[in-house]
Amino acid sequence: MSAIEGLNTLRKVTMMGDKILVKPAADQQQTRSGLYLPPTVAEKEDIQKGTAVKVGPGFPIPAATDDDEPWKEKKEDVKYVPLQVRENDQVLFLRRNGYEVEVDGENYIIIPQSAVLLMIREDELSELGL
Incomplete structure (x- = not known):
């Protein structure tokens, strides 16, 4: 895992191409039946x-x-096909496609958009009244 330190570094981070910086959700430490799981089990999901x-x-x-x-005069304006995922979306992704980094003491995972299986956009749910 790589570490990036500095004053408010996360605010200065710019992702390249189709990459997404994800803050992983806290791992569930207990199963539905009540068994407690060691941290190594959650890392292998x-x-x-x-x-x-x-x-x-x-x-x-x-x-x-x-x-x-x-x-x-020729201009080389780069145009992009935007990603489907936006900031603050909840995502379910394939962990094996990610790269772990530490920014300002917090753990994050960098994934390509192709690793995202589904996303939930909160603002659209609230607009629909759900």
């Missing part, structure tokens, strides 16, 4: 839940070129 804290801009797409007007 394939699927984990958490909250998206920072989200990258998305997948870059090439800019369309106009070769029929060579006198025009």
Whole structure:
């Protein structure tokens, strides 16, 4: 696990491409039947839940070129296909695709959008009255 320290470092973090910074949810320490689980069991779970804290801009797409007007100034504006996941979404993701980091003493996991199995967006649920 890598550690990044500094004053309010999380606020300065910028995710690249399709990467998502996730704050993992606290591991459940007890089963439904009442058995207490050691911490090593929760670390081996394939699927984990958490909250998206920072989200990258998305997948870059090439800019369309106009070769029929060579006198025009060419701009290389990068455009992105945005990610479906937004900040503060609850996500269920594949842990094996993640990379653990520590920022300001807190544990986070960096995952690609392809590792996300489902997401729950709180603001849309409240708009629907659910």
